[in-house]
Amino acid sequence: MxxxxxxxxxxxxxxxxxxxxxxxxxxxxxxxxxxxxxxSRFFNxxxxxxRIMGTHCPQxxxxxxxxxxxCDACFVEIDEWREVGTEGTLETFTILTSSFPGxxxxxxxxxxxxxxxxSSAVLNAVCGVDLTDIDAAGLSLLSQxxxxxxxxxxxxxxxxxxxxxLVGK
Amino acid sequence: MRPVYVHGVSVxxxxxxxxxxxxxxxxxxxxxxxxxxxxxxxxxxxVVLAAHDLVDGRxxxxxxxxxxxxxxxxxxxxxxxxxxxxxxxxxxxxxxxSVETCLVAAWGRLSEGPVDAISHxxxxxxxxxxxxxxxxxxxxxxxxxxxxxxxGYAAHREAAAARRDQRAGDPGRTPAPAWPLRPAELPxxxxxxxxxxxxxxxxxxxVLGVGMGTEPFExxxxxxxxxxxxxxxxxxxxxxxxxxxxxxxxxxxDGMTLFDEALAMEAVGAAARGGGxxxxxxxxxxxxVGAAARGxxxxxxxxxxxxxAGERLADGEGRTAxxxxxxxxxxxxQAAVVLGTA
Ligand SMILES: [Zn+2]
Numbered sequence: 001m002x003x004x005x006x007x008x009x010x011x012x013x014x015x016x017x018x019x020x021x022x023x024x025x026x027x028x029x030x031x032x033x034x035x036x037x038x039x040s041r042f043f044n045x046x047x048x049x050x051r052i053m054g055t056h057c058p059q060x061x062x063x064x065x066x067x068x069x070x071c072d073a074c075f076v077e078i079d080e081w082r083e084v085g086t087e088g089t090l091e092t093f094t095i096l097t098s099s100f101p102g103x104x105x106x107x108x109x110x111x112x113x114x115x116x117x118x119s120s121a122v123l124n125a126v127c128g129v130d131l132t133d134i135d136a137a138g139l140s141l142l143s144q145x146x147x148x149x150x151x152x153x154x155x156x157x158x159x160x161x162x163x164x165x166l167v168g169k
Numbered sequence: 170m171r172p173v174y175v176h177g178v179s180v181x182x183x184x185x186x187x188x189x190x191x192x193x194x195x196x197x198x199x200x201x202x203x204x205x206x207x208x209x210x211x212x213x214x215x216v217v218l219a220a221h222d223l224v225d226g227r228x229x230x231x232x233x234x235x236x237x238x239x240x241x242x243x244x245x246x247x248x249x250x251x252x253x254x255x256x257x258x259x260x261x262x263x264x265x266x267s268v269e270t271c272l273v274a275a276w277g278r279l280s281e282g283p284v285d286a287i288s289h290x291x292x293x294x295x296x297x298x299x300x301x302x303x304x305x306x307x308x309x310x311x312x313x314x315x316x317x318x319x320x321g322y323a324a325h326r327e328a329a330a331a332r333r334d335q336r337a338g339d340p341g342r343t344p345a346p347a348w349p350l351r352p353a354e355l356p357x358x359x360x361x362x363x364x365x366x367x368x369x370x371x372x373x374x375x376v377l378g379v380g381m382g383t384e385p386f387e388x389x390x391x392x393x394x395x396x397x398x399x400x401x402x403x404x405x406x407x408x409x410x411x412x413x414x415x416x417x418x419x420x421x422x423d424g425m426t427l428f429d430e431a432l433a434m435e436a437v438g439a440a441a442r443g444g445g446x447x448x449x450x451x452x453x454x455x456x457x458v459g460a461a462a463r464g465x466x467x468x469x470x471x472x473x474x475x476x477x478a479g480e481r482l483a484d485g486e487g488r489t490a491x492x493x494x495x496x497x498x499x500x501x502x503q504a505a506v507v508l509g510t511a
Contacts, residue, residue, distance in 0.1 A: 017187050017188050025226055033294045039295060066296060066387075072385050072390075073385065092310045092317070093310065094348055094349075095348035096303070096306050096309070096345075097347065098289065098301055098347075100286065100289055100301055103299065103300075106301070106345075108301055110301070110302065112310065112389050120389045120390045122389050123296065123300055123302070125300060134348055138348045138349055142316060144317060159300065160299050
């Protein structure tokens, strides 16, 4: 053992590292998220009744979709349920190219749609768009076209129980 | 209340430097800010840190990293928000007279983790995560709406991107794009440590005003083009500074993509509605190769913009600067800071 300084193998301790050490890390915990009463009813209505439900805030007179238990703008509880239409306007959209395990393969068109009778927009996939030419597909959707809700045959009480498709297709 | 001044700044960008651990990067960035302030760590009364566990890949990351940010035995506050919000808290500590000097530091080391997957994990598990949404996806939603509503966005996007001179990202440094965003309009991921020292002793650059704002959680409830939280935050900061936006001659506005920056120009009133992209292409209050060219790393960017604003004022580029920082998810909260030369 020596108390004299020991030089770094590559000379400078910073600046170069001959053998950089790294370790792999992963966060892969399982969580069970509670949707709560309002969102549970919203998802159950999709699954059991093929209905899109919102909750009406008496204070700001908005019908909020997906349904929720309080209006954050007015900060009041809301429990007046309204069924909204199954057609609406594609307010905006994007074409995603990220791939995530267990999710639909890209390219994926997702858009915010204000359904008839709703005051807020809900996000979902827009299916049936020809994506052979992504630029052309995007440009064709810029005019905020009408879309309708298409429920899946097998529903699980998830947002993916429905998607949107262009009206007239 | 006491006036608050900027004493020193540092923004250290790097990428996957194997000679530095995250703590080393923070240490070097904070040391450089202290050097720029001509101060030692013992002269600091307080420290405010902004970091995200998910970005750092370390649970309660500030426990690991705080000592590297000169927090040892200090009055320390940790926020899981953008660095500009940390700056607002630090400003309050000094302005109230509780402390004389305070360090603000914020960092993100994106080279250590899968950025797209981390961004995806930020979203709501019931409504948006199942639809593969990411921060870039939200920017795509804003961009589509902007193109639909404002013809000026299509007309000027190329010129604005060219002026920004974004370096092409190395593999792993560029996010998966979301239409209509083009590669030159996307951020280049980076490892960034931003640090600013403020205090009550007068310097050439004073903190004149601070503001913050928060939008609804649900993206479908939000005004995606209007960025009302940013309008509120910048309005509050300018009111406190007793300045109008017309008096601001240095702009450092945080935005993940070119479209976010353009919309921010409108939200703070620096460009007319629909004119944000044209302004980015020509407006000399914007420094297109400044903080953005150092790369992007949440949650350090708001503080990087504040630091850059301080540098630009010190360099004589103007007398009044507005800098902003926007938080994840999807710029739900915003903080704005007005700096002025004495
Ligand atoms: Zn309400």
